[in-house]
Amino acid sequence: MSRDDEYTAYMTARLPWLQRVAYLLCQDWxxxxxxxxxxxxxxxxxxxxxRSVENLDGYARTVLVRVFLAEQRTAWWKRVAVVRQTPEPAAETLDHDSNLDLRAALAALPPRQRAAVVLRFYCDLSVEQTADVLNCSTGTVKSQTSRALAGLRRALDPTVELT
Incomplete structure (x- = not known):
């Protein structure tokens, strides 16, 4: 199998998963x-x-998260494209209120906290694996995750008092 065939086969199989992880990070399809x-x-x-790494999915996920975090550090005008005509609105999708609330709460988190939560709880990575992807210490992962969860709790149930 050629290099391009290997790459195409891998991306065909993993594309939906990568898109879902990216959506959870940025909240925009x-x-x-x-x-x-x-x-x-x-x-x-x-x-x-x-292709020579032991965990190709982990490698791809790391690349994706680092692309997301690098984009977050750039100025907004580098990320926004001005167009003459507004695009047609996306078709309405049915969704539960709780999912919408959770998505809104997740979107309100700072980028690194959002990345920590997605990696820890959606991708089911350990603290050490998450630290490796985010290129930070395990203590930073723990504090970012803790702050993110506290923010999600506040957003989802404003009556909860956190100390």
Whole structure:
């Protein structure tokens, strides 16, 4: 199997998962697609190294999270494209109120806290694995996760008093 065939087979199988992780990070399907596209490009460029790692999904996820965090550090005008015509609104999707509340609460978190929560609880990574992806210490992961969970609790149940 050629290099391109291996890459195509992997991306075909893992694309929906990468899109879901990206959506959880940025809360916008269009932006999630952009993040995945950038991550896919970086993965393709480094495919020789990537295909030799023990955990390819972990490698791809790390690339995706780092693309997201790098984008968060750039100025808003570098992320916004001005168009002459507004795009047609997306079709309405049915969703439960609790899912909408959780998405809104997740979107309100700062980017690194959001990334920590997504990696720890959606991707089911350990503290050490999350620290490796975020390129920080385990203590930072713990504090970011703790602050994120406190923020989610406040957003989802304002009557809860946190100390």
């Amino acid at each position: 269009n932006r999630a697609d952009d993040l995945v596209q950038t991550a896919m490009t970086r993965l393709y460029v480094n495919w020789r190294r990537a």
